[in-house]
Amino acid sequence: MPPTTEIAATIALLGNPNAGKTTLFNALTGGNQRVGNYSGVTVDVKEGTFFTPHGRKLRVLDLPGCYSLRADSPDEKVAVDALLGKLPGAAPPDVVVCVVDASHLERHLQLALQVVELGLPCVLALNMVDVAERSGLRLDPAKLAAELGIPVLPMQASSGKGIVELKQALRFPLPHAATATWLMPGTAPEAARRSYINRLCELAARRSAVHQFSGSDRADQVLLHPLWGWACLVAILLGVFWSIFSFAKIPMGWIEMAQGALGAWVTSLLASGDLRSLLVDGVIGGVGGVVMFLPQIVLLFLFIGLLESTGYMARAAFLMDAVMAKAGLSGKAFLPLFSSYACAIPGVMATRTIHSAKERLVTIFVAPWMSCSARLPVYLLIVPLLLHENEGSWKQALVLFFIYALGTLSAFAAARVLRGRLGPDASTGHFLLEMPPYRMPQWSYIFRHVVERAWAFVRNAGTLILGISILLWALSTYPKSSGGDAADQLAHSAMGRVGVLIEPLVKPLGFDGRTGTAVLTSFSAREVFNASMAILFRVRDGGDKQTTRGMLREQIAAATWPDGRPLFTPLSLISLLVFYIYALQCLPTVAVVARESASWRWALGQFTFMTAFAWCASLLVYQGGRLLGF
């Protein structure tokens, strides 16, 4: 039969969190949805299509993970609504593929039985059979299928094993709904399911008598140890930050060389004038000030991907649970907060896994204080200035670690205060943390994910940052003065005048008008700070002597107040760092917070609070430091 382009049926992937639904979805559709070896990664319905071996095109829905069909949290409600066809414009799926982790069959089968009870046609995807067999479980899928009355397919979605068989099972006519034989009149459904699952497991999933002590168990003895576990967590994070500074040096050098060569080429091509200034100072200097940090961004996402893929993230959540409890948050808030290290937007969306509405609001509120990757270029510009050290040193990694720790601890402190003010919940939720076994990283997924993020960074630099850099150049050039040097020209320009206006507000923080203007422009996107600094501190003739970054740092280090005092002292640099740790300079985050909290008041209140807090914290650092004689 020739392939048809019409959708023949809709398949829904349902299962407990971390059962491997998204891995299966990616394997079926060839997609690249985010996966991780821990629970709660998917919080929304993802849609894709694939062809069966018979040429039929099927739509596949990847639903958020849920433990039951009770729908306690927003993400579980999304899954149940999709299953029942309650989502706007969506019919119920024709077949539900229940994805179960074969090594935790007893627990995962609970959900599959509930789907059968609903009268929906069901296929059981017995995922991670390799892990189950290594743990000593002897599976009999044929017996399981005969007992349940539905197709049961052993598979290993991460390596693509069993995918063809699953596609074969979805041939037409599609599987019929089975009968829930375990439901007896006068018996509670939960009890009936439990006793039926116990019988099923005795028949088709027998454990060997001797408990096998797995490699994961041995690793967890160290990594979850109350003392050594924390030491390992700190060491891993320090290693990540050190690598970000060290390993990126060589590719950064290439980018700088290319940038310098480009600047030199444009300079040699054009006579001195506005167009040359626009291209060299505005475009190459501005965009270059951001693009040069691409290697660090790539490394950050590579390490995040590794930690997620190996299963270490669930261990970090376990270690952090006690700290989070002190902040009035449950372990469910860990993943949203951790996601915010990459970007606050998916972090805020990930709060849908949180059952308690109040805890969800608090997590949304504090998530932007987890330092996101857009802040990294700013930190990486300032930290080396602060230390006057060669790049790659442990001191720089330590400062970066403290920056992240300060943001995180402040978020916890704010959460504690807010939880206290919002009062206790009407119903207490439960937090179940599943400890997945350690797995080898899924390199193909990590690679694709890193490339996707790197491309997004470059695309952003080539569009938004480029546009803003050109506008900033215009604001620092027009209106033109009739004569005078570059400093007079800047003072006469629109940006110079904004700087004069803004200076009284930022001077108490240790910044001059130019720095204040750069901070102001970065409310459009944090990375714009680097572009603004490059334009405002006029990195001229970048290709002639040294590279732009070196020039920019030198220009910043050499900048002075009108009376000749150095503009950037260690104290004012720390004040600047503190401002960037706390300020919410991301308008898309404000919009997403408004949508997720269903309240513009909450979003604007968060923006106002964080901006005011950042200003006060910087003021405290700078003025306090001066009083202490720094």
Place this chain on the structure above:
Amino acid sequence: MSADWQSLTAFVLVLLTAAALLRRWLRRKRHGSCGGGGGCSSCGGASRRKH
């Protein structure tokens, strides 16, 4: 003369950039917070969803 030509070209480029940024902003305003793809400077579409 060369400088005048450069000034004019630079000015036109600035105007075109301003128009492009305004168009982008209006499109995003119409489509909602994420603009139909990658509203955040870093997430690169992690917030993408249908409108």
